[in-house]
Structure formats: structure tokens, C-alpha cells
Amino acid sequence: MSTPRLKILYLASSGRSGSTLLARILGELPGVCNVGELGLQLLFQDVREFQVACGCGLEETACPFWRDIVPERPGAMRDYARDYQTRHLWRAWRRGKNRPDGYPQLLRALRRLYGAIAERAQSDWIIDTSTNAAIGLYLRDLPEIEFHSLQLVRDVRDIVASWRESKAYLPRLPPRQIVAGWWFSNLLAEWLARDAGAFGRLRLEDLLAAPQLQLEQIAARLQKPMQGFSVISPGMVRIGGKTQHVLLGNPDKFQYRSQYEIPLQARKKPLRRMDRLITSALAGPLLRRYGYAWGAGAEDEATAARQG
Ligand SMILES: [Zn+2]
Known part of the structure; x- marks a missing residue:
């Protein structure tokens, strides 16, 4: 029996748009592995300076899912992580034109890494919620992987209100920075969707208003049966409690370890x-x-x- 082709579903959005919640639900589907913000951690964060525990509650180096895979992280990524975001973006944008030294090697290393994850999780879909579409520009170049993107949008005024308060390891951010990031992320997400296998655009508000319908549509596009979770009322979903090894992301991810009924409502401030x-x-x-x-x-x- 041939191995199914590995596919990535990339959630492109700006922070606090509901990607951690959506990925947690979709990660319950059979054959779907939610890795959280893996791409962000690999490419933008210097992991030695920014440590957030895995969604299972353990440090990445102690987590049984990640500890053997961590050595797969190529040393070159740490150099990339020290680099600046706009330069990453420029490199990714110019791919195929002025490819930087080491770019093909980086892609091959990432391919091996995502392949090892899929094998460990026995999944043919990996959901990456790194949100910043600049990372999606890298991931769509990975050889032998089908890349798909889903743009998740939330009303920026609710995002601004949300960032006015710090939340665990997420600091407060000023409104101007949020609005600029919202423009940047969404326009890039649209750019990303132009030549990726796009799942289209989903507004968080529409997901919360009609979760059964929206989740069914996504599951159908993933070609997965609606198993592992159920919408038990318009405002509540019950998840099966699969252990998900989610990197970075919203601190809410820790609640989902023990709370299997998740309210589907935005905490509006x-x-x-x-x-x-x-x-x-x-x-x-x-x-x-x-x-x-x-x-x-x-x-x-x-x-x-x-x-x-
Ligand atoms: Zn873990």
C-alpha cells in the first residue's frame, strides 16, 4: 500500500484570531496532526531564548513527541532564526530569482522534519498555525509536500481589544502595531492563497456562528470523516482529548489538556x-x-x- 502524500494546512492570520482553537479542534480528526506554531518556532524564534512548553505541558526537550525530533532541526535554522523577519520575507518572495545560499538545503531540512513528524503522528495532514504568512511562503516551497492555506480573519477591533491585556507569555501590544500586523498578515495570506491549494477565507465570527457547517466544510476538504469531536450545542464543542503537541500558540492550549468541552465564543473585550x-x-x-x-x-x- 502506498504511503499517502504528506499535506500541510497552514492557518494564515494575525495573532488572536482563533487559530489555536480551530487547530485544536481539527487536530482531533483522524490522520491530522496539529503542531501549533512549529514554523514560527523554527524560523523566527531563537528557541534558546524563547521557551514555551509544548501543549502537553512538558518542555520541548522533555516531550516524548518532540525530544527525538528536535535533533532533526538543522543547525542552519538557528542562524535563520537570528535573522530579521523582513529579510526572511524578501528571501521567500524572491524564491526562484535570487535564491540565497543555503535556501534549497533549508527546504530539504524542513521537508525531512515535517516528514518525521508525520511519521511519528501517523498522519497525512499537518496543521501549522504559525499564522504569519511569511512562514507560509517557505512551507509552500517544500519538496514533495502538498501545501494548502486557510486564511483565518477576525475583526481587527476585537483583536486590538484582546491585545490590550497581557496573557501568560503574550505581552500587551499597542493598537498601531496590531493594525499594521493585521494588514501585513492578511494581505500576505491573500498572496499566499494565489498559488497554494487554498481553502479560502474563514472569518472567526462565521465559525463561531455556525461551527457545525464550517467544520464540516473543512473536514470535507481535508477528506476526513467528522470524528474526534462533536458540536454539542451552537456554542460548545466537545473534543476527544487526543494529546496534541502544540508549540507556541495561545496559552489557552494548556486548558485543552483537561477541558474537553470548549466554548465556541470569542471573549470579547x-x-x-x-x-x-x-x-x-x-x-x-x-x-x-x-x-x-x-x-x-x-x-x-x-x-x-x-x-x-
Ligand atoms: Zn508535547
């Missing part, structure tokens, strides 16, 4: 009227493109007033 207006103005064209209403929401204002 209020945004003051002025912040909302400025964010709306800065993000206007892209907000309209993704079908979000412009302007201040009465609900947000009332909540902000109550909370002072």
Missing part, C-alpha cells in the same frame, strides 16, 4: 469609542473587504462605560 474609531479608520478598506461594519458598536460602548 470592550474597546473605547475613540480607539474603535481610530482602528476602524486605519483598517477601513480591509474591514470592508472582509465584510465588517465600520464605526463604533453600541454594545462595545455600553460595556466600556460599565467597566470604566
Whole structure:
């Protein structure tokens, strides 16, 4: 029997758009392995300085899933990790034109790594939630791997509100940085989708409003049966509790180790009227493109007033 071709589903989005949640659910499907932000950890983070435990609760070097695979991480990646994001992006963008020295070797090393993961997890699909589409530009070049991307979009005003508070190892970030990152990530995600096997675009709000329908559609595209989880009410999904070795990602991943009923609702935080207006103005064209209403929401204002 021939081995099924390895496929990557890349969730392209900006931070706090729900990718950790969506990948956790999809990672319950048979033959699907959710590795979290593996690409980000390999290429952008210097792992010696930025340590976040695996989703199983153990350090990467102690985790039974990763500890044997870690040596597969080529030394060259640590050099790449020290590099700067825009230079990564420029290199990936110019692929096939002025290929940097070592780029083909890097791709082959990444291919071996993702292959080892698939074998360990006995999966033909790997979900990578590194979110930043710049990493997707690398992953789509991997030889002998089918690359697919899914753009996950969330209303940037809710993202700004979310980043106003720190969360475990995620720091507070200022609104301007969030909006700039939102533009960057989403435009790159659209670029990525142009010649990848695109799953299209999914708004987090649509996923939360109709989870059964949206999850069925994704499972169908993965060619997987709807097994391993069930939507038990419009606002709740029950997962099977498969141990998932998720790197980086939202700290919520640790709750999913013991909490098998996951609420499907965004924890909306209020945004003051002025912040909302400025964010709306800065993000206007892209907000309209993704079908979000412009302007201040009465609900947000009332909540902000109550909370002072
Ligand atoms: Zn682990």
C-alpha cells in the first residue's frame, strides 16, 4: 500500500484570531496532526531564548513527541532564526530569482522534519498555525509536500481589544502595531492563497456562528470523516482529548489538556469609542473587504462605560 502524500494546512492570520482553537479542534480528526506554531518556532524564534512548553505541558526537550525530533532541526535554522523577519520575507518572495545560499538545503531540512513528524503522528495532514504568512511562503516551497492555506480573519477591533491585556507569555501590544500586523498578515495570506491549494477565507465570527457547517466544510476538504469531536450545542464543542503537541500558540492550549468541552465564543473585550474609531479608520478598506461594519458598536460602548 502506498504511503499517502504528506499535506500541510497552514492557518494564515494575525495573532488572536482563533487559530489555536480551530487547530485544536481539527487536530482531533483522524490522520491530522496539529503542531501549533512549529514554523514560527523554527524560523523566527531563537528557541534558546524563547521557551514555551509544548501543549502537553512538558518542555520541548522533555516531550516524548518532540525530544527525538528536535535533533532533526538543522543547525542552519538557528542562524535563520537570528535573522530579521523582513529579510526572511524578501528571501521567500524572491524564491526562484535570487535564491540565497543555503535556501534549497533549508527546504530539504524542513521537508525531512515535517516528514518525521508525520511519521511519528501517523498522519497525512499537518496543521501549522504559525499564522504569519511569511512562514507560509517557505512551507509552500517544500519538496514533495502538498501545501494548502486557510486564511483565518477576525475583526481587527476585537483583536486590538484582546491585545490590550497581557496573557501568560503574550505581552500587551499597542493598537498601531496590531493594525499594521493585521494588514501585513492578511494581505500576505491573500498572496499566499494565489498559488497554494487554498481553502479560502474563514472569518472567526462565521465559525463561531455556525461551527457545525464550517467544520464540516473543512473536514470535507481535508477528506476526513467528522470524528474526534462533536458540536454539542451552537456554542460548545466537545473534543476527544487526543494529546496534541502544540508549540507556541495561545496559552489557552494548556486548558485543552483537561477541558474537553470548549466554548465556541470569542471573549470579547470592550474597546473605547475613540480607539474603535481610530482602528476602524486605519483598517477601513480591509474591514470592508472582509465584510465588517465600520464605526463604533453600541454594545462595545455600553460595556466600556460599565467597566470604566
Ligand atoms: Zn508535547
